Amino acid sequence: MAIDPVCKMTVDEKTAKFKTKYNGDTYYFCAPGCKKAFEESPAEYLR
Ligand SMILES: [Zn+2]
Structure with a gap:
């Protein structure tokens, strides 16, 4: 997973x-909204 x-x-x-x-x-x-949020500011989610 x-x-x-x-x-x-x-x-x-x-x-x-x-x-x-x-x-x-x-x-x-899990959802297109999460993908979109990540693609807009990936660095923010990879800390
Ligand atoms: Zn999600």
Whole structure:
């Protein structure tokens, strides 16, 4: 399982519909809103 960096929910990588690549790593999200928030300011969620 992966952790949604925005809301900290666990997300199954195998079924995740929302994901993005950043600095060579793939991040998974529970919802499009979380993905959008991450893409707008990724550094804020990776501290
Ligand atoms: Zn989320």
